[in-house]
Amino acid sequence: MSDSSSKAPVNPEKLDKLAQVAVHTGLGLEPGQDLLITAPLTALPLVRKITEHAYKAGAGIVTTFYSDEEATLARYRNAPDDSFDKAANWLYDGMAKAFENNTARLAIAGDNPMMLANEDPEKVSRANRATSKAYKPALKKISGFEINWNIVSYPNPKWAALVFPDLPEDQAVEKLADAIFAASRVDQPDPVAAWAEHNANLHARRDWLNEMNFAALHFTGPGTDLTVGLADGHKWAGGASPAKNGITCNPNIPTEEVFTTPHAHKVNGKVRSTKPLSYQGTLIENIEMIFKDGVAVEVTATKGNDVWNKVLDTDEGARRIGEVALVPHSSPISQSGVLFYNTLFDENAACHIAMGQCYSECFVGGDKMSEEEVTERGGNSSLIHIDWMIGSGAIDIDGITQDGERVPVFRKGEWA
């Protein structure tokens, strides 16, 4: 069509709905609450829509902090060596202070996943470490759910080019935008209502799993025969949940998973990945692992094998798992068949396990437990947390009760 080039690649009506989902479903923003947004500059159209809907919802002050790929690269290419051990402490301390004062937090994901692929890995790791250290007090308030928070995505052109390498930029952005909209349920007539229904479904699954209080899950499928023992006193989570400030939020848009903490010493058998894993610019494919008493004792991948094995050498906990998550094969993200190169999406396309750190919230009474208690109950501890996909339309899962009985949980990739 002759007028297709004049069409905006990101549908403005759906973008408006995504902003509404982020503000209402994602954050549950309350009147009078301030909002802090972090976003790449490329997400400007979504930031503006979210700002509008946040104020309409009664926000006090909306403040956006933008990151810019070009400025980041200018640093890697021009800054003196000691720059890479520094961070803007004043900014991260300020964010922590904002959260202390009940400011809600919204992050827009959508950076170029390959942004740093050509930079000096040692500088990248030093800069990440310095930023992580500076960000820790603020991140603790987010991951500890002191305030309501949400992550939502916007299609960066370079991200789109990675996902749809054969399309011209405009079409790739349009397709990625549509995939984000579908995964975020904003292609539905009333997205906020669709999310309410979806949350109710996730909560029903979560509550059933908590009632069953399985001792273990047994995964079987092509290349997979894996028993995942669950942590003592584990608790399943998924869907909307209340933050400690009393506001119910959906931290991730999209989200399709119910998940809990496995027992770091009770994982046995073999498992094969069902989708490629994108890790910091490297694609890792066809992972196969054999677990013995929680440790991955044999690890191979047909692509990215070295990178993957090196990551698992990070620390002792990196070869054990800290999360097991159930996602039906019929989830919209899985059905799209798109590999997003972005965990926010890819982990919601299939059942997955995560190497490394567990979630202390996934224990009964977890918010009051010491690190020692978490470890005692089988919670894993590591500097990494990397989800990788083990689910498909061919996977069966049995729950094994505390009495040793088997209960069907998944059959052919769907809830039994």
Add this chain to the structure above:
Amino acid sequence: MSDSSSKAPVNPEKLDKLAQVAVHTGLGLEPGQDLLITAPLTALPLVRKITEHAYKAGAGIVTTFYSDEEATLARYRNAPDDSFDKAANWLYDGMAKAFENNTARLAIAGDNPMMLANEDPEKVSRANRATSKAYKPALKKISGFEINWNIVSYPNPKWAALVFPDLPEDQAVEKLADAIFAASRVDQPDPVAAWAEHNANLHARRDWLNEMNFAALHFTGPGTDLTVGLADGHKWAGGASPAKNGITCNPNIPTEEVFTTPHAHKVNGKVRSTKPLSYQGTLIENIEMIFKDGVAVEVTATKGNDVWNKVLDTDEGARRIGEVALVPHSSPISQSGVLFYNTLFDENAACHIAMGQCYSECFVGGDKMSEEEVTERGGNSSLIHIDWMIGSGAIDIDGITQDGERVPVFRKGEWA
């Protein structure tokens, strides 16, 4: 020419030079120093260039905080009423903390001057008050010269449309960019060297005026016969000056003025404005005032008379002057003939006086003086500080020595 539409409206080589002038002449950035940039989103190309040159100069971390006209307007049009008494305190407190730790500060000016012209003036004033209050600790470190700082400009399309209303947007931006480049001396072969020479000239004028230690200046010209008594122990300033962290900076790019503090009770005679004054979206033209013992007792303007008189009712000090500044008629900004609707430029096009607050730095030993001492010596105090232009190619200025002798300072708008 057929390829003129593909030309970037802002010349990239000159932009690169402007960034170098900002980093080296404006800030005098030192290796290892962090840098905080504030900028409208429209100034992105200049921010990127400044970031690059700051890192090349050895910057530690460069952090940019962007403002967005659309987000600001979304607030005015959608936020609940009590939003307008709020500010992002965590951000401004963080900035103050950054300056405490010797972070340099660069502001890029270039917002749409008419941005808030259609918004509720009461909300605008409440929001300004709340922001001013939150920003005060940070601003105190800037205006108190605790750290090196600089303001430089980038052509916003809406600003360009106001300055060149008869041109299409691209051409207006190009013309405004060229006017900014010329005023900032980046049209010269070696701009940093040109600034060194210009600073030397300004310092020579400043030093001569300080040596003369005039009791008053007498301005004569069409409609003007004004005697401006100078404050007791006044000190002239202008050009590059050392901040308290020991780094010499040029706070304003461009700058053409040498300026000092007049005596708030010793201004007498009549004065007529020589250029229109742009004040918060209102144009004020052909101001005429009669001063008696420091107070403007008669005030008229052929355009904007009501706004101007209302501003002068702000407080007791608003009808007295707090600054007198000398700018030759041959200054590049004056020669361009462009009215910028931006004080950073327009005040550097002509000799000017400012209604309201004086600069305490413009006293010998001013950095250690109490407010009472400043008042005692004739320094004015007010919530406002508004420069307006009284210079032209027809103005003569005599200095009147402490002994009552007359010394030519300006003849026909130029240094005598």
